[in-house]
Amino acid sequence: MNFYEVARFQYAASRLLVKLAQFRQVGRFPKNISNKSNVDIFVKPFTEGSFNIDVDDPGQPKEDQFVDLSLGDLVAYISERVIEKIDEEAMGRSLSRLPAARADVSDVTADAVDTAAHELASGNAEIGDFPADLQPLLRRRVAEINRDERLLEREGSIKKIDAAREQKLIAMAAPLMSEMAVALRRSAETLEVTSTSDRGVNKVLFLDERMASDIETARVDTEITAILCDVVQFNKDNGWGKVKIENGSKVVSFSIPYDLLPSIKQRLIDTMKKDQVYLQTYFVRDRGGDVVRLIVAGILNTPTM
Structure with missing residues (x-):
């Protein structure tokens, strides 16, 4: 080492x-x-x-x-x-990198991986029961x-x-x-x-x-930024989603910490159906300073014009 x-x-x-x-x-x-x-x-x-x-x-x-x-x-x-x-898209990308010739992984879906992970987490399966290529995921x-x-x-x-x-x-x-x-x-x-x-x-x-x-x-901003954005995708079960920022010119992912999800998700769902969502976030940036994803810290009332 x-x-x-x-x-x-x-x-x-x-x-x-x-x-x-x-x-x-x-x-x-x-x-x-x-x-x-x-x-x-x-x-x-x-x-x-x-x-x-x-x-x-x-x-x-x-x-x-x-x-x-x-x-x-x-x-x-x-x-x-x-x-x-990890989200459905990232899981799909990880699966796509597995050897296609391997019969035991070639037809594995994201849903199947999630089901297997819950079996492992509950103690109803062992990691050795699954192909080695799938084990890190x-x-x-x-x-x-x-x-x-x-x-x-x-x-x-x-x-x-x-x-x-x-x-x-x-x-x-x-x-x-x-x-x-x-x-x-x-x-x-x-x-x-x-x-x-x-x-x-x-x-x-x-x-x-x-x-x-x-x-x-990645570099996480040390200050919270309130951002008015369009939510284009949201998974209410794990808090992951996508938003349009910079006047709709850029789409980035966001995540709501699981301990905050119960208090935020319904308000987010209700708001995104009819209006833009006003999120309190930490920006996560790449080395060039560009925003690559958001960490949600809270949700505010959408300002009226």
């Missing part, structure tokens, strides 16, 4: 977890991590095989916490906002399903994170997750974050080389 890439990943991952632990405790985090502000998160010894960082979070007494969430919950919260979810989708379930389960605690705190978390975490993705340049093929509790192992995040490349080059 490339020493520089691995070191970049470790440094970014350690800063991300320490800052999330600080946020959990007091609802904020300092810019720099000092000996005084550092928290006790431990790394377990390495095991033979894949490159594992086994982090032990002893947590804090609930009465001393700003928000009752595990570090796994907070990583899921951030991932849901920073990492682009399934792992990615399973991580998304696990995040959705986790965020809904922790909805009450997540509500303590207001818009201002969400904004600071995204501004802090997005560049660190970009740094973590460096390990997939040459040193690794996939990156997976899981959490273990009394209820078993839960997948939080899965990245392959293409996803990591997208994260590395």
Whole structure:
């Protein structure tokens, strides 16, 4: 493994977890991590095989916490906002890149992949039951399903994170997750974050080389932008959709974090049927500064002309 890439990943991952632990405790985090502000998160010894960082979070007494969430919950919260979810089109593109000559994958549909992922997430199937070429796509989708379930389960605690705190978390975490993705340049093929509790192992995040490349080059704005746009496609089940921006000259995708989806989707559906939609968003830009997708933070009343 490339020493520089691995070191970049470790440094970014350690800063991300320490800052999330600080946020959990007091609802904020300092810019720099000092000996005084550092928290006790431990790394377990390495095991033979894949490159594992086994982090032990002893947590804090609930009465001393700003928000009752595990570090796994907070990583899921951030991932849901920073990492682009797979949609039907992206799943179709991934399937199209599979070897056409392979009989076991040549006729697989996006719906079939989604059904298989739900079977895996519920424990009714094993990843080894599926063709090797499909496994990365399934792992990615399973991580998304696990995040959705986790965020809904922790909805009450997540509500303590207001818009201002969400904004600071995204501004802090997005560049660190970009740094973590460096390990997939040459040193690794996939990156997976899981959490273990009394209820078993839960997948939080899965990245392959293409996803990591997208994260590395993407830059998330640190400020919310309100944008009046035409919604041309919306999936009410997962919060993914497409909008026209820049006076209708450009179409980009958007995603609504799953913990926000129940409170936004019906209002969005009702508004898009009769008018433009006024969304509060974070712009995600490429290296050239062009907007490539939106992260939805809220919805406002459409202004009357």
